[in-house]
Amino acid sequence: MKVLYIGGTGNISTASSRLAVKSGIDLYLLNRGTGAVRIEGATNLVADHSDKNAVAEAVKGHEWDVVVNWIAFTPEDVERDFGIFNGRTRQYIFISSASAYQKPGGHPVITESTPLYNPYWQYSRDKIACEDYLTQRFRNDGFPITIVRPSLTYDTVIPVPLCGWKDFTIIDRIRQGKEVIIHGDGTSLWTITHSEDFAKGFNGLLGHRQSIGHSFHITSDEIMNWNQIYEMVAEAAGAPLKAVHIPSDFIARFDEHSYGSLIGDKAQSVIF
DSSP states (O other): OEEEEESOSSTTHHHHHHHHHHTTOEEEEEEOSOSSOOOTTOEEEEOOTTOHHHHHHHTTTOOBSEEEESSOOSHHHHHHHHHHHTTTBSOEEEEOOGGGBOSSOSSSBOOTTSOBOOSSOHHHHHHHHHHHHHHHHHHHHOOOEEEEEEOEEESSSBOOSSSOBTOOHHHHHHHTTOOEEEETTSOSEEOEEEHHHHHHHHHTTTTOGGGTTOEEEEOOSOOEEHHHHHHHHHHHHTSOOOEEEEOHHHHHHHOHHHIIIIIIIITSOOBO
16 A cells, blocks of 8 residues: 555554554655654655645655554644645545543443543534544545544653653652642543554554545553553653642642643543
8 A cells, every 4th residue: 555644653653553564555744854753665755744835845756555644733724735745646544533432421432433522621612623523524525534543652752641651750759759649539530541552553553445535543452540651651661650649620729731631531440
């Protein structure tokens, strides 16, 4: 297959890119070419995805079996893709987010049919708007979409919501023997997924014609609470965990980002 990844060298996507090449896929990566990650065996196309003319020029003369956009976050991003790739790909995969699911929902287990509703986090609402636009293009124009919803997926980031992710603060504090905040009482259930595990599920969707028009979340089947996750992070850091539990509502009152990330997502229990 001839496959285009828009992005393809990030926290979630790098493992999928490497597995695609290993699987014999003719992989093209379209990005700004400024990152440090290089995927051996892939062909690089250089363009800023936000520049429609630059992207159109970079992909001129190409047709694709699959186009995947790893870095689309707003409806404008997917509208631009539709204008460029409609009629030029057999499948278009949009990377959405499991944070788009309603939490808490009407059932303790989240499935792909759980309603998409998140009044707390703009990031999630934008992903929902992208899905809505693409679904209309599928219904009205036959645009061959597949939607994928990762949850908290990690490789080059630290999978905790406070003082982690792309920030080394939590590891530094653990190693110095300082206290670390865990939201709530740490007993809400969560799932974290390594990007190499995500890649195994994701790459199976490439070129899968029966996945057209469908949505999938790809997560680990390992369910832990946040106390357990933080203990594992501390173990990996090589020092004991000194946890302080603070209510999520209190944290969100003083941290605008945590309002969406916690109240609209990680403060809730999820079983996928």
